[in-house]
Amino acid sequence: MNNGFAFLDSFTMKNLMTYGVAFGIAFIAALWIGLILWVLRDIRSRTRDPFMIILSVFFVIVLFLPGIFVYLFIRPRKTFEQKYQDAIEEEALLREIGISEKCPSCGHSIKNDWILCPYCHTKIKKKCVNCGKSLELPWNLCPYCGEQQQKPFIDEKSS
Numbered sequence: 001m002n003n004g005f006a007f008l009d010s011f012t013m014k015n016l017m018t019y020g021v022a023f024g025i026a027f028i029a030a031l032w033i034g035l036i037l038w039v040l041r042d043i044r045s046r047t048r049d050p051f052m053i054i055l056s057v058f059f060v061i062v063l064f065l066p067g068i069f070v071y072l073f074i075r076p077r078k079t080f081e082q083k084y085q086d087a088i089e090e091e092a093l094l095r096e097i098g099i100s101e102k103c104p105s106c107g108h109s110i111k112n113d114w115i116l117c118p119y120c121h122t123k124i125k126k127k128c129v130n131c132g133k134s135l136e137l138p139w140n141l142c143p144y145c146g147e148q149q150q151k152p153f154i155d156e157k158s159s
């Protein structure tokens with residue numbers, strides 16, 4: 001009797017152990033796959049460099065959890081979305097200080113009220129004949145004072 005119980009006991013224990021180990025392995029495998037998928041998605045939102053993508057996934061596959069720390073250390077700091085946001089902010093900042101345009105001829109940054117490009121001397125805008133504000137070349141009506149622009153371009157008001 002005693003022997004029987006002991007056998008049953010050890011059998012149950014063995015079964016539980018097996019289930020426990022199987023569960024543990026399944027859990028770790030799921031975590032491992034989850035981490036690999038997460039890194040794959042994360043790295044692809046940061047770079048399109050295939051070498052970097054392979055390297056990052058490789059680290060996690062081989063090193064598992066420590067690989068995540070290595071990955072967090074070597075990954076590009078910003079995602080494409082963050083870079084895009086930065087670009088928008090930079091553009092807004094440039095517009096605020098008046099440098100929002102590029103010369104159509106040479107590509108230098110120019111202030112939006114300049115009438116000439118100082119780098120290549122291309123005519124960019126014209127001055128209103130009445131108030132002197134800079135207008136786009138095709139405009140024949142000043143949006144600031146409403147003055148009709150008779151001539152296509154007037155260099156200076158003669159004083």
Ligand SMILES: [Zn+2]
Pocket residue numbers: 103104105106107108117118119120121122
């Ligand atoms: Zn220019």
Ligand SMILES: [Zn+2]
Pocket residue numbers: 128129130131132133142143144145146147
């Ligand atoms: Zn005007």
